[in-house]
């Protein structure tokens with residue numbers, strides 16, 4: 312039930328490490344191949360993003376940001392639902408001042424500021440805040456059973472975790488308006504055609520494909536990966552000219568890293584690079 316504390320204990324059988332994590336609303340994997348996997352786990356409420364869940368998610372991402380062993384994070388839900396949005400029952404209890412002081416705003420900010428690659432593996436419903444969480448991911452892999460939507464309008468509200476701004480930048484004006492004003496859902500393939508999703512697969516392979524990509528990214532030089540994410544995301548914020556200037560500066564900075572010298576040397580010597588994160 313909602314009150315009981317579901318304890319999530321994951322043991323790593325690959326290498327014998329058996330650290331334990333305890334969370335109520337999410338399951339956090341061991342780090343494997345540089346990848347941490349976070350599974351949203353409130354099946355009784357379709358993974359509705361109550362404050363507790365968002366707080367746990369933000370906490371884990373903060374820890375992952377500071378942990379050199381974590382090179383990428385995968386966030387996923389169940390086979391049937393990624394997340395059905397904010398917890399409507401929790402939201403119902405808030406008046407305007409409650410909404411103004413909502414701690415979830417800070418959790419969303421933490422998620423948005425996560426500096427390492429965040430990959431969403433989406434099966435089933437990704438609605439409202441769930442769709443907005445998808446838009447916080449850097450790469451989105453969807454099962455062909457996924458459905459994306461911003462049905463807030465049906466509740467007399469509008470998207471509250473960046474949906475209006477990120478959606479229009481991601482899918483363009485007409486589709487953003489269609490989703491937000493009508494509350495209609497779109498399919499995984501439509502979402503891919505509009506750039507919300509990068510790949511569609513069978514639901515059984517969604518997490519596997521996202522993990523495969525995350526593990527590949529985890530083998531790349533981490534400073535370059537982080538710079539790439541930062542510079543790419545700036546394209547949403549700034550003019551072409553200042554974006555290009557930031558790119559130039561990040562490119563220059565990377566020339567001072569050992570990994571850049573190693574990458575180029577390995578290419579010349581026809582061998583695999585050994586990146587150290589320096």
Ligand code: DAK
Nearest residue numbers: 356357359395396397398399415416438439440462471472
């Ligand atoms: N919240 C709470 N419970 C939910 C839920 C939600 N968003 N979505 C589903 N559930 C619960 C249902 O109440 C039901 O629980 P019981 O009645 O069995 O106890 C259970 O999950 C299964 O749901 P259904 O029986 O409805 O299942 P169906 O398969 O028939 O339908 C559905 C699935 C996903 C189409 C339907 O459940 C649905 O329409 N859900 C609501 C979707 C929605 O409206 N989402 C938008 C929520 S508003 C903010 C940041 C973000 C937001 C707000 C503020 N700040 C930072 C301030 C975001 C707002 C939203 O996302």
